[in-house]
Amino acid sequence: MLPPIDTNVLKNNPRFEKLYTTITTSILNSDGSTKIDPSAKQRDAVRQELKAYRLKAARVHLLRTAISTAGQVTAPSQPTKQEDQEQQQQQLKQPKQYQHRRSKSRPQPQASQAQTQIQQAPETPALPPDLVELLFLIPAFLNNASTIPPSSVSLLLTSPPFTSLPALFPDLVALVSARLTAQAKTLARVLSPSTNASYIHRVIPSLPSIATTLISDLEAEKTALSRARLTATASLTRHLAQHTEASTLLIRALEAKHDLVATSTELRAAEAYQDAQSWAIATEALLWETRHLAYPPEARAALVHYRQHLKDAGRRLEDATRVREAELADYGVDVPRRDSLAGGRPRRRATVDENKERTMREMARVWREMETRLQEIQGDLNRLR
Numbered sequence: 001m002l003p004p005i006d007t008n009v010l011k012n013n014p015r016f017e018k019l020y021t022t023i024t025t026s027i028l029n030s031d032g033s034t035k036i037d038p039s040a041k042q043r044d045a046v047r048q049e050l051k052a053y054r055l056k057a058a059r060v061h062l063l064r065t066a067i068s069t070a071g072q073v074t075a076p077s078q079p080t081k082q083e084d085q086e087q088q089q090q091q092l093k094q095p096k097q098y099q100h101r102r103s104k105s106r107p108q109p110q111a112s113q114a115q116t117q118i119q120q121a122p123e124t125p126a127l128p129p130d131l132v133e134l135l136f137l138i139p140a141f142l143n144n145a146s147t148i149p150p151s152s153v154s155l156l157l158t159s160p161p162f163t164s165l166p167a168l169f170p171d172l173v174a175l176v177s178a179r180l181t182a183q184a185k186t187l188a189r190v191l192s193p194s195t196n197a198s199y200i201h202r203v204i205p206s207l208p209s210i211a212t213t214l215i216s217d218l219e220a221e222k223t224a225l226s227r228a229r230l231t232a233t234a235s236l237t238r239h240l241a242q243h244t245e246a247s248t249l250l251i252r253a254l255e256a257k258h259d260l261v262a263t264s265t266e267l268r269a270a271e272a273y274q275d276a277q278s279w280a281i282a283t284e285a286l287l288w289e290t291r292h293l294a295y296p297p298e299a300r301a302a303l304v305h306y307r308q309h310l311k312d313a314g315r316r317l318e319d320a321t322r323v324r325e326a327e328l329a330d331y332g333v334d335v336p337r338r339d340s341l342a343g344g345r346p347r348r349r350a351t352v353d354e355n356k357e358r359t360m361r362e363m364a365r366v367w368r369e370m371e372t373r374l375q376e377i378q379g380d381l382n383r384l385r
Contacts, residue, residue, distance in 0.1 A: 006230045030219075062180065068139035070175040127175075130161040131168050135175070137161070331360050 010017040029035055037043075127135075141148075141156065148156075156162055165172075181201070188195070188203040191210045195203055203210075295303070 006234050008234055062183075063176065064139060064142055066176045066179040066183070067135065067142075067172075070135055070172075070179045128168065128171070130164045131171055131175075133161040134165060134168060134172065331356070 005020060010020065027035060145153065161168075181204075184204045184207065185200050188200050188207060189197075191207060191214070192200070192203045
């Protein structure tokens, strides 16, 4: 089936509408196949041949099904008088309330209905035993004929009940015909439910045309459904566009109503922001002016010279420290010193004599003790004076 196109699209595009009409009417069929094809005749012949094979296979299947189910049709069993009496006694034994409810909720006993059905149903005569055996054996024989050896096939065909098949053939054909007619009537009831049951056999010849009509109607309904879906989609699109336009107009109306307050608030915020920026700039300018007044050019020049003097003094101090450390190293004393520029860990000399350092430290300790004793003696002398 060709995909349907929205009518609005065709109306808005006249050239495309013309092209679509040409394609759907002159070039392509309804199923999407091309009409301009040189090999269409060959395909039609193949299609007709396949149709003939399908019909043949359908006939064979129907005949096999009818033969296999022909022996299953039996007359409905009639209820006996004893069963009717037992059913009436069971109903009498039940309580009256239950019988009253049952009479309201359920229909009357089905004995009368069964009797009417039995009166309407034709009585089927009993089948001969050979015919019953044929009805049971023929379907199995047809289904397994390709797998049975030829000797077995010939043995079966020359053995009863197959030997009585020519004599029972008219009865077999009548049963198969009755079964096919019953199946056709069932199908006719489905396809034509409004027809009276007594005239349902008249609908059987028109079953192919009814099926063809139903198939074509189904395809037409599918196409109409697709077009209806496209129409619904287009309508929904227009509805959404109108809804969007209405929402836009509502937003504009709200903006027009509340725009004055929002604009005034925005202007006040912008004014406050500008005031804050102006105060920040004024504060920075005042800071630079204060710095200029507190530190005139002469003071700034003096501070620069003083910083240079401090740097020179630091370098001289470092040089003097190195000289004193070298002198102490000559006496065997290792003074840990730090890298003044890097601020690292204390470093010790690796070439210092530990014995000499120990001796010098001992001499320094003795010297301090002697100075301490001299000070004590000097104090005692001063007290005695």
